[in-house]
Amino acid sequence: xxxxxxxxACGGTTVVEFPRxxxxxxxxxLIGPPNSGKTTLFNRLTGLRQKVANFxxxxxxxxxxxxxxxxxxxxxxxxxxxxxxxxxxxEDEQIARDVLTGQRADTPKPEAILLVLDSTNLGRHxxxxxxxxxxxxxxxxxxxxxxxxRNRGGRIDMPALSRELGAPVALIxxxxxxxxxxxxxxxxxxxxxxxxxELPILxxxxxxxxxxxxxxxxxxxxxxxxxxxxxxLDAVFLHPVLGPLVFLCVVVAVFQxxxxxxxxxxxAVDWLIRISGKWVASVLPAGLWKxxxxxxxxxxxxxxxxxxxxxxxxxxxxxILEDSGYxxxxxxxxxxxxxxxxxxxxxxxxLLSAYACAVPAIMSTRTIENKRDRFATILIxxxxxxxxxxxxxxxxxxxxxxxxxxxxxxxxxRTAAMxxxxxxxxxxxxxxxxxxxxxxxxxxxxxxxxxxxxYRWPTWQSIGLRLFDRSKVFxxxxxxxxxxxxxxLWITMNIPYAHGKPPVLENSLAGTIGRTIEPAIxxxxxxxxxxIGLLTAVAARETxxxxxxxxxxxxxxxQEDGLQKAIHDDLTPGGAFALLVFFAFAMQCISTIAxxxxxxxxxxxxxxxxxxxxxxxxxxxxLAAHVIR
Amino acid sequence: MQLSGxxxxxxxxxxxxxxxxxxxAAILDRIDLPGDDARRLMEMGFLPxxxxxxxxxxxxxxxxxxxVDGSEVALRRETARRLKVRLEKKKTPRA
Numbered sequence: 001x002x003x004x005x006x007x008x009a010c011g012g013t014t015v016v017e018f019p020r021x022x023x024x025x026x027x028x029x030l031i032g033p034p035n036s037g038k039t040t041l042f043n044r045l046t047g048l049r050q051k052v053a054n055f056x057x058x059x060x061x062x063x064x065x066x067x068x069x070x071x072x073x074x075x076x077x078x079x080x081x082x083x084x085x086x087x088x089x090x091e092d093e094q095i096a097r098d099v100l101t102g103q104r105a106d107t108p109k110p111e112a113i114l115l116v117l118d119s120t121n122l123g124r125h126x127x128x129x130x131x132x133x134x135x136x137x138x139x140x141x142x143x144x145x146x147x148x149x150r151n152r153g154g155r156i157d158m159p160a161l162s163r164e165l166g167a168p169v170a171l172i173x174x175x176x177x178x179x180x181x182x183x184x185x186x187x188x189x190x191x192x193x194x195x196x197x198e199l200p201i202l203x204x205x206x207x208x209x210x211x212x213x214x215x216x217x218x219x220x221x222x223x224x225x226x227x228x229x230x231x232x233l234d235a236v237f238l239h240p241v242l243g244p245l246v247f248l249c250v251v252v253a254v255f256q257x258x259x260x261x262x263x264x265x266x267x268a269v270d271w272l273i274r275i276s277g278k279w280v281a282s283v284l285p286a287g288l289w290k291x292x293x294x295x296x297x298x299x300x301x302x303x304x305x306x307x308x309x310x311x312x313x314x315x316x317x318x319x320i321l322e323d324s325g326y327x328x329x330x331x332x333x334x335x336x337x338x339x340x341x342x343x344x345x346x347x348x349x350x351l352l353s354a355y356a357c358a359v360p361a362i363m364s365t366r367t368i369e370n371k372r373d374r375f376a377t378i379l380i381x382x383x384x385x386x387x388x389x390x391x392x393x394x395x396x397x398x399x400x401x402x403x404x405x406x407x408x409x410x411x412x413x414r415t416a417a418m419x420x421x422x423x424x425x426x427x428x429x430x431x432x433x434x435x436x437x438x439x440x441x442x443x444x445x446x447x448x449x450x451x452x453x454x455y456r457w458p459t460w461q462s463i464g465l466r467l468f469d470r471s472k473v474f475x476x477x478x479x480x481x482x483x484x485x486x487x488x489l490w491i492t493m494n495i496p497y498a499h500g501k502p503p504v505l506e507n508s509l510a511g512t513i514g515r516t517i518e519p520a521i522x523x524x525x526x527x528x529x530x531x532i533g534l535l536t537a538v539a540a541r542e543t544x545x546x547x548x549x550x551x552x553x554x555x556x557x558x559q560e561d562g563l564q565k566a567i568h569d570d571l572t573p574g575g576a577f578a579l580l581v582f583f584a585f586a587m588q589c590i591s592t593i594a595x596x597x598x599x600x601x602x603x604x605x606x607x608x609x610x611x612x613x614x615x616x617x618x619x620x621x622x623l624a625a626h627v628i629r
Numbered sequence: 630m631q632l633s634g635x636x637x638x639x640x641x642x643x644x645x646x647x648x649x650x651x652x653x654a655a656i657l658d659r660i661d662l663p664g665d666d667a668r669r670l671m672e673m674g675f676l677p678x679x680x681x682x683x684x685x686x687x688x689x690x691x692x693x694x695x696x697v698d699g700s701e702v703a704l705r706r707e708t709a710r711r712l713k714v715r716l717e718k719k720k721t722p723r724a
Contacts, residue, residue, distance in 0.1 A: 084669075084672040084673065085672050087668070089665055089668075089669070120699070121698075121699040121700055122699075123698060123699055124674050124698045124699055124700065127672070205668060205671040205672060205676065206671070206676050206677070206678075209671075209676055209698075223699055226696075234684075234685055234694075235685075238685040238686070238687070238694070240688050240689075241688075243687075243688060244688055332687045332692060332694070332703050333687050333688065335687060335691075335692050335703075335705070336687060336688075336689060336691060336692075339705070447662065447666050447669070447670065447704070447705070447707075447708040448692060448703070448704065448705045448708060449669060449670065449673055449702060449703070449704065449708075450692070450702065450703040451673065451700055451701065451702050451703075452694055452700075452701040452702070452703060
């Protein structure tokens with residue numbers, strides 16, 4: 001799903017001017033190592049949506065938001081990627097460094113820095129304080145996760161730490177908002193500034209660590225005992241037998257729930273759309289406008305909106321898995337498999353998020369330092385079954401596969417078919433990666449380093465913000481791209497308009513175009529209606545549903561049928577199977593093409609990728625159509 | 630082959646992180662990796678002289694989680710092999 005309109009990297013960030021004052025800084029940067037709770041603080045301060053995850057390197061994009069100070073002033077907060085140091089080796093570190101030193105044209109140089117560190121792991125996290133303090137920008141050192149520190153028997157003398165660092169410090173719990181006023185006080189310019197201190201030689205990691213150890217020692221830092229629950233949970237999740245079993249169960253449970261819980265909610269939304277459509281039809285006078293609104297817009301856009309609950313459910317699960325810290329364990333379990341196709345564990349993170357959407361997934365490949373590994377990951381990410389395919393799969397599976405259970409109530413035929421399609425996409429990705437990594441993108445391996453965060457309860461705030469954001473993106477897309485395509489389609493279906501009547505569908509402009517391309521798609525078992533759907537789906541996959549909704553809605557023969565029944569009657573089982581395979585392989589998403597172009601710096605890679613995926617989709621669908629009759 | 634009597638480490642003692650079993654601890658001695666890779670490992674806590682404890686692993690034993698400097702970091706065997714360790718002194722002279 002497109003995030004292009006949300007991200008700040010597409011067209012440069014708009015710089016908004018705020019009332020200046022002598023004491024309050026204009027822009028403030030948030031920085032910290034991965035898993036320090038930096039993003040939680042960002043959410044807490046700005047209330048703006050931002051991805052939070054218990055996973056190293058998920059915050060690749062630089063997000064900004066507005067924080068309100070106690071006196072009502074607004075402040076711009078820049079959320080920088082999670083980094084361990086400022087030595088510019090990965091793109092993350094490069095961006096963080098450039099922003100902090102004011103070398104990026106699109107971002108104003110921050111006038112103050114909030115450095116967020118995990119208070120339960122202060123010895124190591126304090127290392128980052130050395131290069132940050134050396135920048136000479138007013139900095140508040142925020143020790144997060146105060147509750148964990150306390151509950152696990154840790155301790156720190158904050159005034160002593162402030163003296164040793166020569167910078168103001170604050171001990172907070174960003175998840176609960178405890179101590180947050182210290183941060184806003186600093187931002188408002190209230191906090192006193194202690195005398196600066198001498199810093200270690202920045203290039204020397206052991207010296208930095210020794211300095212961090214000395215500082216925390218002077219501040220009477222007592223590290224907390226190891227997290228008991230993390231150990232207990234890992235005994236299950238990383239158990240040699242139970243671990244992979246749990247992994248499988250989690251995956252199956254997610255898909256089964258999406259099907260069984262999403263169906264009633266989908267029906268409810270569907271009912272709402274149909275009722276409202278009938279109401280609109282009853283108040284509008286008969287004529288072209290009514291036809292456009294009821295048959296075109298309501299049936300077209302409505303048929304996509306029906307899938308909102310399902311897509312949100314998928315994001316809910318992914319959010320819980322990420323925020324709880326389980327995803328890092330899943331990456332660990334999957335690393336061997338990734339290594340076999342020549343990729344590394346870090347590729348697993350973007351590939352997993354590509355199950356939600358390829359666009360943010362491709363952006364998050366920036367954490368992969370090895371350029372060839374990164375390109376390979378970008379090129380295979382669109383094969384992962386993104387949430388835009390979900391509506392297409394659901395519709396066709398529901399139309400053609402009976403709802404029978406295979407293994408008791410645990411697994412139904414429909415869930416199995418859905419899982420099969422997810423596996424198909426995954427296999428295509430794996431084979432492609434294998435080919436790429438043993439040919440044009442061959443590279444030496446860089447060491448695989450993955451930090452295992454402690455398990456944490458996901459917060460409603462974080463998950464809620466994420467779902468809210470997703471709904472907005474989904475509905476915006478339904479209201480813009482899909483609406484536009486639907487209206488254009490309706491127009492082409494009404495040309496040539498003669499004698500106050502629309503033409504017979506086959507003879508309309510849309511019908512003519514469809515029948516022109518029909519010979520090319522006939523071998524796949526598709527008729528011209530599906531052909532029109534495929535053409536519009538180049539914009540975004542789920543558009544095909546809106547298109548078919550409009551086409552069947554306009555056709556007198558199928559007008560009274562539901563979309564599911566109309567498709568069932570219009571396609572052969574072979575054609576339906578071929579359509580599923582086509583969608584599993586094809587790169588039908590303008591947003592993805594755009595983001596690949598941006599991330600690879602040219603048209604070469606996205607063009608090759610589009611060609612390759614289209615060819616694969618055609619060949620796969622051809623085979624599929626001939627396997628079943 | 631003749632063995633000299635005054636080897637620094639007991640022959641039975643493992644030579645790299647890869648040889649540690651779950652629960653074993655050792656002192657990191659040196660990192661046999663190119664500068665940038667070594668630096669990244671050091672930033673994650675793998676500094677020479679640090680105590681490293683082997684933890685759980687993915688099925689098949691690769692990659693393995695190591696407890697180091699207050700955090701848990703997973704490494705592949707091919708990397709763990711390059712992190713040489715020495716035996717932990719039982720009686721440390723410093724307090």
